[in-house]
Amino acid sequence: MASAAERNAVDLIVDGGTIVTMDPSRTILADGAIAIQDARIAAIGPRADISGRFAASQTIDARGKYIYPGLINTHTHLFQTLLKGLGDDRVLVDWFRQMTGPSATALEDEDCYAAALAGCWEGIRSGTTCITDFMYVHPRPGLSDAVVRAMLESGIRGIFARGFCDTGVEEGVPPALIEPLESILVDCERVTGQFHGAADGRIQVRFAPCMIWSVTEASVREIRALSKRLGVGLTMHVSETPFEIENSQRRFGAHDLVVLDRLGVLGPDMLAVHCVHLDDDDIETLRTTRTAVSHNPTSNMYLSSGTAPVPAMLRAGVAVGLASDGPASNNTHNMIQSLKFAALQHKGAAHDPTVITGETVLEMATIGGARALGLESEIGSLEVGKRADLFVADLAASPFAAPVNHPVSGLVYSAVGTEVETVIVDGRVVLQDGHMTTIDEDRARTLAIAAADRVTRRAGTDVLRQRPWRSVARDR
Numbered sequence: 001m002a003s004a005a006e007r008n009a010v011d012l013i014v015d016g017g018t019i020v021t022m023d024p025s026r027t028i029l030a031d032g033a034i035a036i037q038d039a040r041i042a043a044i045g046p047r048a049d050i051s052g053r054f055a056a057s058q059t060i061d062a063r064g065k066y067i068y069p070g071l072i073n074t075h076t077h078l079f080q081t082l083l084k085g086l087g088d089d090r091v092l093v094d095w096f097r098q099m100t101g102p103s104a105t106a107l108e109d110e111d112c113y114a115a116a117l118a119g120c121w122e123g124i125r126s127g128t129t130c131i132t133d134f135m136y137v138h139p140r141p142g143l144s145d146a147v148v149r150a151m152l153e154s155g156i157r158g159i160f161a162r163g164f165c166d167t168g169v170e171e172g173v174p175p176a177l178i179e180p181l182e183s184i185l186v187d188c189e190r191v192t193g194q195f196h197g198a199a200d201g202r203i204q205v206r207f208a209p210c211m212i213w214s215v216t217e218a219s220v221r222e223i224r225a226l227s228k229r230l231g232v233g234l235t236m237h238v239s240e241t242p243f244e245i246e247n248s249q250r251r252f253g254a255h256d257l258v259v260l261d262r263l264g265v266l267g268p269d270m271l272a273v274h275c276v277h278l279d280d281d282d283i284e285t286l287r288t289t290r291t292a293v294s295h296n297p298t299s300n301m302y303l304s305s306g307t308a309p310v311p312a313m314l315r316a317g318v319a320v321g322l323a324s325d326g327p328a329s330n331n332t333h334n335m336i337q338s339l340k341f342a343a344l345q346h347k348g349a350a351h352d353p354t355v356i357t358g359e360t361v362l363e364m365a366t367i368g369g370a371r372a373l374g375l376e377s378e379i380g381s382l383e384v385g386k387r388a389d390l391f392v393a394d395l396a397a398s399p400f401a402a403p404v405n406h407p408v409s410g411l412v413y414s415a416v417g418t419e420v421e422t423v424i425v426d427g428r429v430v431l432q433d434g435h436m437t438t439i440d441e442d443r444a445r446t447l448a449i450a451a452a453d454r455v456t457r458r459a460g461t462d463v464l465r466q467r468p469w470r471s472v473a474r475d476r
Contacts, residue, residue: 007055010037011427016047017062017392020407022069022366022381026359028407034067036388039200039427044382060422060429062392066407068362069382070129070157070389070425071335072369074294075235075273077326078119078133078147079104079112082452084331086464089473092241092303092329097172099461100328104137105176106458109146111451116150118448119333121439124156126334126417129389129425130369130379131156132294132323134235134273136163136210139176144187148195151203155430155438157389159373161235162191163208166219171247173214181219185226192230202426204232206271211237212256213247220263233269233374235294236260239282240274241305257282266291271372273323274299275313276306283309283316292319292372295364297342299325307349310342310364311356321369322361336417339365343412358412391431392422 012035019032021044033050035043043050080100087099116133123131135147144162151158164184165177188207196205207223209215227234239245239256248256257278260266266289273294275286286293295310313320322342324333339361346356370380379389393411395401401414423431430438456462 007053008042010035010042010054010056011058012036012388012424012429013050013054013056013059014062014067014390014392014424015051015059017065017067018407019044019067019382020069020362021383022363023383032067034382034388034390036424036427039388041382041384041386041388044384058429060392060432062422064396065392065394065421066404066411067382067390067392068127068411069366069380070391070423071127071365072130072321072373072380073123073128073323073333073335074132074271074321074369074372075134075296075323075325076119076131076333077135077328078116078131078150079107079135079137080326080328081115081119081122081333081448082111082455083328086456086461087328089470090303092305093172093243095303095329099464101172101174101177103455103459103461105139105174106455107137107139107143109142111455112143113146113150114444114447114451116147117154117439117444119327120150120154120156120158121436121441121444122333123335124154124423124431124436125420126336127391127393127420127423128333128335129157129391129423130159130373130375131333132159132161132206132235132271132373134161134163134208136165136208137177138164138179138187144191145194148198148203152199153439155425155428157379157425158203159206160191160195160203161206161208162188163210164219165210165214167216168214171213181216181222184219185222188223188226189230192232196230196232200426206233206235208234209236211240212244212252212259217252217263220260220265224263224265227269233271234265235271235273236265238272238275239277240300241303242277245277255282257285261285261289268292269374271321274305274308276300276308278309280312283313283318286313286318287316290319292321294321294323294372295342296323296325297345298338299329301341301345302329302331307345311346311350314360319368319371320364321372322364334417335365336411336415336420339412358408361412362408388424388427390424391420393419394421395419
């Protein structure tokens, strides 16, 4: 072994452990190590080789543990961290009209900051290093800035999707959530100028027309034009429920995916969220336009929206990333939980245990999610030159995951999230030995609890906390 003076100096070495790289060969490296310098992976290989070539100012001992690329949550709503458990046992339209929409009208900037801080904390604690926040409610100015402030403080990689509604009162969208098109365009440009590329590129911006029944054709055309001019991507809820399809047929004379294609929205910079109710022609449209998809299995089951044809999308070559969706339709940001639900939902729906594998689901949560966001050259796998986004999980010490017979199966089918011990984003340790290094966890929890009390009280949705016991949820 070379002397310390002869070894290359790096910032950090993750030493030992089984590395699930997600590289093109899907290499799994036992007793490996990763050297990190200037936020990127400088080297990856056998432990003896890395320790012989590099000397680090900080070393993380991962011996006996498992190292994975950071999980990429391609779709959530951080403000909904405050609304866990209030919208149970409802279809989407009722869930939005009766709880989510009214609650959103009461949000103020400090509420959004508290929700986002707690949501980022929850994501990091369960192995998420990149989170896409679809912020579609803006009852007052300043809410975007509050969310991004929390992303910056937590150290997570954040895609902030500035969403909007500019119609939909007749469908139950609260008037307070509807913005004039000119105001939407002005603020989207402001948010892009202020935050896109912030923190050495760790924060990015997208634009997000909410869903077909809450936007006009004019707003979709204008936001698409603005996205092209500013060079940012789009994302939108697409074909999540039959209600959306019916609304689109009634207002525009076609399926919502067809309408979006006609309006020039689809393309490689567009992330279509949900895509539950698609046929073969729709999947072909996604393929030919190179439109990516965000799959949200837990939310789709929670709201009884259906099962997205993900295996068919993957066979067609569509880029599909995994997501938790918001905690008001999931009750958690835990992506490790989403791994298992994604695998089991499709096996059960197809009556075929081979229709999707644990490996495929992990791909969707890592390199597939990166591809869906257009970031596959930067994140999603552990390869030299890529951003150092990863987590270390002590599966062998977990009562849920041990004994570990396979590192992918152990994570996808057995782990619950508490196994995550260390998380690194952009080469920075944000969780070490189970403790956050970037934020005060007690403060984050306390702020979120207080904000949830304030918001639901102001909105009147706090009555849902005292709902009567319902063995059958007929009376919503």
